[in-house]
Amino acid sequence: MxxxxxxxxxxxxxxxxxxxxxxxxxxxxxxxxxxxxxxxxxxxxxxxxxIGVSSGTSALFLAYQELNLNPGDEVIVPSHTFIATATPLAFFKAKPVFVDIDPDTYCMD
Structure with a gap:
């Protein structure tokens, strides 16, 4: 790769x-x-x-909020990412599930 x-x-x-x-x-x-x-x-x-926000972390927080997450819900996130992809999930007591990326696209597959 x-x-x-x-x-x-x-x-x-x-x-x-x-x-x-x-x-x-x-x-x-x-x-x-x-x-x-x-x-x-x-x-x-x-x-x-x-809505313009001050950071990608804030944007992800708003996106996760709109998902109406419940404690224990699992959210799939790429393992090759910045920590802010997963950290807002702690506020909702949701569980990040890390997955590998496609080596050609660098996106989740």
């Missing part, structure tokens, strides 16, 4: 410029670009709603 590149950035120049604008503004959370992002993102994904 090839080495999994964890630090390769896949971003076009337009996105890089937008990220730089946010970083230079100092508004990382609830800044002036948030409403525009939420409006654009909900159109992009075809949703009625979109």
């Amino acid at each position: 090839d080495e999994i590149k964890l630090n390769k950035m896949y971003m076009n120049q337009e996105i890089k410029n937008a990220v730089l604008e946010v970083l230079e503004s100092g508004y990382y959370i609830k800044g002036p670009n948030l409403k525009d992002f939420e409006a654009s993102f909900k159109v992009y994904i075809g949703s009625k709603y979109a």
Whole structure:
């Protein structure tokens, strides 16, 4: 299996410029670009709603919350991931079940 590149950035120049604008503004959370992002993102994904959050951990917490997890429920998560994929499950007393990834796609199979 090839080495999994964890630090390769896949971003076009337009996105890089937008990220730089946010970083230079100092508004990382609830800044002036948030409403525009939420409006654009909900159109992009075809949703009625979109909520920008401060981190991937917060996003996963909200996603898990919407699953209405009960204590002891098992949630399948990839073993090759950041710890934040599993840690929000502790709040719901759910059990992460780690599975291997496909060596070609690096996704769960």
